[in-house]
Amino acid sequence: MDDLKPFAAGGAKILESTSGDLKGDGSTGVVLILAPPSAGVPESTEAPFRTVKILVRDNAGKLQEVVSNARLVPCATCGGIAGDPYGYTRIERGNFTVAIGGGSRERWSDEFTFTYVAARKNWFVTHAIRRVEDQDTGARKVIDLNAGDLGDIAFGDFDPSRLPEVALP
Numbered sequence: 001m002d003d004l005k006p007f008a009a010g011g012a013k014i015l016e017s018t019s020g021d022l023k024g025d026g027s028t029g030v031v032l033i034l035a036p037p038s039a040g041v042p043e044s045t046e047a048p049f050r051t052v053k054i055l056v057r058d059n060a061g062k063l064q065e066v067v068s069n070a071r072l073v074p075c076a077t078c079g080g081i082a083g084d085p086y087g088y089t090r091i092e093r094g095n096f097t098v099a100i101g102g103g104s105r106e107r108w109s110d111e112f113t114f115t116y117v118a119a120r121k122n123w124f125v126t127h128a129i130r131r132v133e134d135q136d137t138g139a140r141k142v143i144d145l146n147a148g149d150l151g152d153i154a155f156g157d158f159d160p161s162r163l164p165e166v167a168l169p
Contacts, residue, residue, distance in 0.1 A: 011037030024094025047075035
């Protein structure tokens, strides 16, 4: 964990770190979720999103940040009555998934999967599942988007707000 501290600069706090084979080559990388510093953010302002950083080891074995995204994981209070919307990060060989969710009567959840493309030395969104369910009526809707639906979007450029919304009628 000490080797992660330099990546949480400027008062940011490590919310979670998940290690695994991010590139599909047997090497271990880290998906780091950082919470921004709370000091200095006016109460009338919506808290900023968390930053997700992808770290891989260089030839000397030292972690290096290769890309980040500050639009993927909403703030701690952005999940509504359900609380913190950050769910989890899961790493499988050559890809990782970040899950978020929230709501109250209508519970929503999103899972975004990013797959490493060695020829381009980057991760690209390859799957997105957006769900909503009414806790009272049981009505639900799911949007399941694959790489063809999503287009060619690198991890650092990915913005969930540009995807189709999932909403109940």
